[in-house]
Amino acid sequence: MASTSTTALSSSRRAAELSSENRFDQQLARILEHATDVFCEKGYEGASMRDLSRASGMSLAGMYHYFRSKEELLFLIQKHTFGTIIEQLRHRLEKISDPEQRIRAFIFNHLEYFLANQSAMKVLSHEDEKLSNHYGAAVRSVKREYYAICVNLLEQYKRTEKLDFSTRTAVLSLFGMMNWIYTWYNPRQDGNARKLAQEMGDIFLRGIGSSRSSGKKNSRVQ
Amino acid sequence: MASTSTTALSSSRRAAELSSENRFDQQLARILEHATDVFCEKGYEGASMRDLSRASGMSLAGMYHYFRSKEELLFLIQKHTFGTIIEQLRHRLEKISDPEQRIRAFIFNHLEYFLANQSAMKVLSHEDEKLSNHYGAAVRSVKREYYAICVNLLEQYKRTEKLDFSTRTAVLSLFGMMNWIYTWYNPRQDGNARKLAQEMGDIFLRGIGSSRSSGKKNSRVQ
DNA sequence: CTATCATTAGAACGAACGTTCGAACGATGG
């Protein structure tokens, strides 16, 4: 079993256990990092356990000390990645109250994390639905939470600006714009997260923003 | 070899060959259809040749009469799908001259085909880059062609409306909005292609449309 | 030093993989 027991221990034993915990977690983190890159390059099914062990410099059998199965490894990656991006987002939103700026912060947070952790986010986007019942449910739950945050931001904006659009279509279009970048992003051409967040924020906010609920349509009907 | 020889033949022989050609092509098409669904459900690597043979009701060995390898099978699916969507698009664009309506036609064409061939389009979007050198280059070429059409539509719109935005970011954002729907589309909630094309068209066109090149920015700087 | 326990690895497991082989099938032409 992993060193996660919480029974009372002598101080020296506790210190040992602590350093042991650190060592265990650090090794696991190291494996997760390398596995993320391999999954990103070859896909979940395409990456073999032997690929993963080679990448992390640990023997095939040794890996199984840190997780029960290849599926759990993918789960740990997805859970950690999603957890981190949500935590970072909440931290940022605390300091902003203006509805538009909150949406812009959401976009920037997503893109910044996406570009700083391209491999992990590609795995998150691309290896979706590969996890079965137990693991899948857990990840889907975190994903719904993240989705709900975005919906709330848009609903609030919609209310204060008295706008009229389909929140669902808008949110999912926004996610599409942002998540698709793993297929095309090139640092040379496309600049950093701040620039992209500005451009996508402009497109998206103008897109949902210029039609008041008065009913005016600015598109010529075909 | 496949019945694609073009040497001179007696009329009866030619008729036989023709019906044979039909039979071959029809069987191949049938396999491609079923394979598309399986690839869609399980992914390219996750779907085994045995899965594919079971789905199309043909023996494992029998499949290899119609293609050289599993990779070529994926290639045939991608090539056919892309070819069809481009052909349909060109046909539609011929009849439209207004720059905005041409963009709207592009969006509608993409979404309509996407929703009518969800499995194929998911495979196209999701199993990208799985093809190696030879096959991959061919698909990438068709993809660039499709991308270029969209770029031209936007450039034309930009010129006639005297707008100022990054064409690249705009095009790729639009593709993101549209291609992402395979992860969330639900006929019950989201309506048909026409409705979605209208909504996404509104968001996108207003998004790129309301900022003239005079330099006005409608977003409060943070 | 000895006992203990987390950690690591070599070797092997049965299962599943993509592909191939040779034979059989069925329709059609002579």
Place this chain on the structure above:
DNA sequence: CCATCGTTCGAACGTTCGTTCTAATGATAG
């Protein structure tokens, strides 16, 4: 009728897969 040829299949190929077994490490506590 037989010969031909596109079509189909059962069986098997060698390889690789995810996982497990067992034993050897290395560090720490007593």
